[in-house]
Amino acid sequence: MAQASTTLAEDLRGLFRGMLRVDAVARRLYARDASIFEVEPQAVAIPQDADDLAVLLKYCQEHQLPVTARGAGTGLAGESVGAGVIVDLSVHFQAIRQIASDSVTVEAGVRYAALAAALAEQGRRLAPDPASGDVCTIGGMIATNASGSNLYRHGYIRDYVQELEVLWDNGESARLISPAARPCPLKRGESGETGVRPAAPPAAEGPRTADIRRGVTELLSAHRHLIACRPTATPYDRCGYRLDDVWTPAGVDLARLLVGSEGTLGLVTAARLRTIPLPGGCAMLLLGFASLEAAVRAGSDCRRFPLTACDLLDQRLLSLRRRPAHPGALAIPPSVAAALLVTIEADSPEQALERGWGLANTLCSAAGAVLLAEPSCDPQQQARMRAVRQEAVRGLYALGPGPRPLPGIEDLGVPAEELPAFIAALLELLQRREVTAALLIHLLTGQVHLRPLLDLEQPQDRVRLWTLAEEVHTLVLRLGGTVSTQHGVGWARTPWVERQVGPLYPLYRELKRIFDPRHLLNPGKIVGPDPSREAWPLYEPLPPPNPPPLSANGRRPLPLVFDAAAAAEAARCSRCGDCRTHQLPQRMCPLFRIAELELAAPRAKAELFRLLHNHPPRPEDLDALTQIADWCFLCEMCRLECDVHVDVPRLMLELKGQLHAVEGPRRFEWFLSRLDFWAAWGSRLAPLSNFLLRRRLFRWLLEKLTGLSRHRRLPRFARPSFFRWARRQGLTEHPPAAARGRFAYFVDLYAAYHDPSLAEAVVAVLRHHGSAVYVPPRQRSAGLGPWSAGDLEAFRELARHNVRLLAECVRDGYHIVCSEPTAALLLRRYYPLLLDDPEARLVAEHTQELTTLLVHWQQQGLLREDFQPLPWHVAHHTPCHLKALGGPAATATLLERVPALRVEPLEAGCSGMAGLWGQHAAALPLSLQVAQPLAAALSAARATLTTSECSACRLQLQHLTGYRSFHPVQLLALAYGLLPALQPRLSLPLPLSPLLSE
Known part of the structure; x- marks a missing residue:
């Protein structure tokens, strides 16, 4: 397969303008969708437009390569899994071309949620509401003839298709207008009951389209009585090709025929759909x-x-x-x-x-x-x-490891009057087979979504699932029902299509021959199962852990070893695709929202570890693994917002660490790993360091040496540092007991070396509440730099040092408080993970983030409210790492207690800074793209100040707005009258960033 993939890439070089991935990592990650099936393709193609796709289809026809179209990959039947070339239409085909008074024209990759939002502004909607609407694409909905829970009232999407733009197997394009959308009255003496009157072909209709129209017309005309006589027990049957309403008095409705064909007849690139008003x-x-x-x-x-x-x-x-x-x-x-x-x-x-x-x-x-x-x-x-x-x-x-709810037989439908009898028989069958299952039933339509709880890692359960499917589908068909009502046919239900449709099955085969004579479009689905493959190509189970194979000289070719625990964590992912969402205020994977690639989605990153456990990586996989590692800046939002809470950040940190050990540090990673050193010496050499940072030549040289972007506004170094000030104030000496307890302040780099007024505000506010504050004198940074760079050895060294220091504080009766959310996250989550030390767990249990502590005091009625008015309008951004800590991200409600202070929370996603990732020259464009929703929200808010707990987020806010940003505790300190020296900074203009000044 590898040789054939390489040949394909060489042949298409210079012809195919889109992205073509033939590496093993990409192929294996596209081998699955949200179903239980797995088939590795030869290549993954991401065309830029329809012309690009036509080039690919023509090549695949000439070289007998199967083609399978894919949208968001949220299908439960395996309809977007196949051999040959997987064509991902979800990346570039995203234009909403036109919204008319009662219709909308969209490309195939447009997400349903994005379309719904655009239509809602016009008081309209697309009637079907699929369960995966946040992430699924319109092309995928058309391919599976999607509906939703409102099927009883609004029907399938085929009832709303007015026009399709498609590409046939040879790359020829066609524009198919549904006769229902453009009525064509019969001439006198003609009747639609005795045959099909061929419509006059459009002037632009190509030869392949004409041949298909002619062949379909002849086929349906010759078998019109068979089609009309086929009994339909339930109107909610979408199994196979729907033929009963395809031939009309105006001619064969090819557009209607293609809806629900799952890409086996042609590839839909755009559609015009009828819309309906929003309900009153x-x-x-x-x-x-x-x-x-x-x-x-x-x-x-x-x-x-x-x-x-x-x-x-x-x-x-x-x-x-x-x-x-x-x-x-x-x-x-x-x-x-x-x-x-x-x-x-x-x-x-x-x-x-x-x-x-x-x-x-x-x-x-x-x-x-x-x-x-x-x-x-x-x-x-x-x-x-x-x-x-x-x-x-x-x-x-x-539910965790072990038996899990499995799709595959979840799309059952029986006549409404038979539903009680079916449920009774189904429960008896499950009890007899000793299978536990969950049922979700759409009562109005007789649809039953059955999810048996089985463990496909166990060979006996793989057999049990097929046996159960056979018995359940037999029961459904005996009651006059259907094996497919909503979720597609795909691999899951193709084995039962012939049994359900009976005498129509030869017509299905002939239709397939007319549209796709070489069986290259999504082969093996609906008709023509591939006899060389098993009926259900289930995904590969995890094998017992084995060391990677040795090369001829006795050394491993790529010493990346991922243990069974990481693979087991990855296997918890259900592959539902919800992590592909773009919906705000969710922040799920900010980088996926920009890259749009499946390889950047959290589910792909989890699947990667299952694959690495099954297939140890080779040297040629190194570039692909590095790219995927770079598509994660450890924001933690996927773990927080995932329904299963799969720990993808921990897995990606392990990947980054092993790649760092194998490849060595790159320039920016080398710089990050030594952040303590640069910050301390930058402070000691101020104001010289600040003078140099303002020089364009020096910033250019710094970018060339370290990768630090010369277009970023870098924070000034403070002299003296906060630690020197703390020693002069006696904060490095153990204080006596206090009424509100004793706190050891873990300062971290930004407050220590760049903005000591922040650290001073922390001390002042805690003391104002009757707490004693201690600044451990030998503390070092939490380790953000080496942690984000994947330099786990340097990170562990910092962690061990801080744990020894802070554990002693905890034993002396201190609680640890951090003003930097990332520092709190590292102390509470990653120190115990990477050190596996009881003292690290002790430190984690006694560490709190500052604003979370103050909100907790507010909720208990312990927060002092002797505030002075602050007549400002503040926009507040909550950092991702504060959300990841799991506490109430309610800082805005805390600031709202200050008289005259108007606070506007910004629910606009990630700031795109991600610690120091956004300072990297190569990452700057992506960082600003991630921050676009935040920039729009800031523009709409028209605030005079911005606040955020995270220092990196504040740098991004300053970059976006051009005015200063503050930590919330600094405003609280001002309101308490504790830091009058901070007042002038609020009105000082912020110098233009190098990007703006140049």
Whole structure:
């Protein structure tokens, strides 16, 4: 495979303008999506536009290379997994071309959430609402004919497609307009009941398009009676190619035929979709039942009401969130064995509420339901109700190692009247097979999402899953149901398509031949399973840990060894794709938002460790591994916002450390590892060091030597340092006991050598509250520089020194306080991880971040409020590392206690500074791209000051605004009247940055 991939790359050099990855790391990371299947491709292609994709398709046809289109990779059926070339359309095909009064034209890579936000500004929406809407793409929705929980009311996306732009297997482009979007009345004497009247081909229709249209017309005309006579037990069947409404009086609707074909007939690059108005009113309610059977039987009563969605959660799901996840969350009584979450859309809120109460009264009296949450149109109350479902589903993925909820047979559908019988038979089957499962049922449509809890690392469970799938699908088909209603066919359900569609299956094969005679478009899906592959190509389990193989001379070719613990942590990732979100205020992986590449997503970084455990890396993998390591600046947001809390930052730190040990430090990493030295000597040599930093030639030389960007506004060095001031003030001597306790202040570099007024403010505010403050005299930096550079040996050396010093303080009765969130994070989280020392754990348990401590005092009524008014407008940015500490990021509420101080929290994502990463010359453009939402929020806020707990974030705020930024404790000290010398700095102009001045 490697040789074929190299040949492909050489052949396309100069022809294909997009990114083409043929390295083993990229190929293996694209071998999976959100499903349980894995097939390694020969290459990964990221075309820049449709013309670029056409070049690739033409080459693949000439060289017999399969092509599989991929969007966000959130499919549960493995429809975007395949051999040959994976074409990632989620990176560049992201234009919303036009929003008209009742339609929208978008490219295939546009995210549903981005489109929904743009349409909402016009009072419109796209009717289907897929569960993965935050991250899935419109092209992926069209490929799988997506719907959502509102399928009962709004149908599938194929009902809203008006026009498609597609590429055929030979690279020819076509523009397919649905006759439903442009009615074409029949001529007198013509009838659509006896055949298909071919529509006049458009003038620009190419030869391949004409051949396809002709072949489809002849095929459907010859078998129109077979198509019409096929019984459809449920209207929510999307298994295979939908043929029943493709031939129309105006001609064959090729656009409608392609929707739901999963890229097996052609590749969709853009679409025009019909939109609908936002609902005039929307109400939600939550009902509980004493048994699952009672809740299922209530479905007949629900269908008598004009509902939009009605989701049933079984006891397994509810048990995962019995305890509310946060204050204000809805509590579910233990007596409730099933719950119904009901959504009602109407022309007005009053009408929606009236229907909601009508349903509630009916089910409470006739079905014995309990009203867990009253019908409400309030967005906050609806969010609490939706959280019941979200937290329950997320709880499944957070079960840890061992049996986990598996997709694969989760897309079942039976006629509504058969649903009670199906559920009873299904429960009996699960009990007989001794399989635990979770059920989420859409009562209105008869859709059942079944997730058995099995462990695919165990060979016996891999067999059990296939056996269970066979029995469940047999049961569904016996009841006249379908094996696919919502999540696609893919690898998961292709083995049962022929059994379901029966005599139509030969037509499917012929359709495939017409569109794709060489079987190169997503082969093995829907029709034509590859006999050389197993029916279910399940992902590769973790093998027992083995050392990497030795080379001929007895030395390992690439000494990167990742233990089983790291692989097990990586295996906890469910690959759901939620980490690909761009939605604010979530901060999930700021670098992925810029790179847009799957290899930059947190799930790929987790998957990398599973792959490295299964396939020890080779020397040729080094560049790809380094690139992935560089796509993580350890902001910790993926760990915090992931439903499973997979510790991707810890894994990436291990990768950075091993690469640093193998490759040695690069220029900027060498500079970071010696940050203590540079900061201390910069302070000692001030003002000379500050004079040199203002010189353009010196900054240019500094960039060439260290990689530190000459376009950044670098902080001035202070002389004397805070440590000298602290010695003069007696702070380095142990103080006596105090009423509010004793605190050992861990200062860290910025407050010590760049802004001593910050450290002075910390001391003053703590003393103002009756606390004694001690500054340990021999403390060194927390280790941000070597930690972010991956120099783990230097980091451990700093950590051991600080732990010995601070553990002694803890034993003497001190609590450790940090004004720098990153320092608190390193002391509390990474010191115990990397040292595995009881003293490190002791230090971690007694370390607090300063503003978190003050907020805690405020909540307990212990914060002094003898403030003087501060008549300013302040915009506050919460750093990522403060969020990562897990405490209440409520500094804005703390500042709001100051009279006349107007505080505006900025919920605009990451600042893009990431410690010193944003100071790197190579990272500067990316850093500013990450900060674009923050810059827009700052511009809208029009504040006179900015605040943030993180020194690096304050540097970015200063770079973006051109005025000074402060730590919140500095404003508190001013309000307490403790640091009058700080007052003049608030009005001093900030010198222009080198970037602006040049």
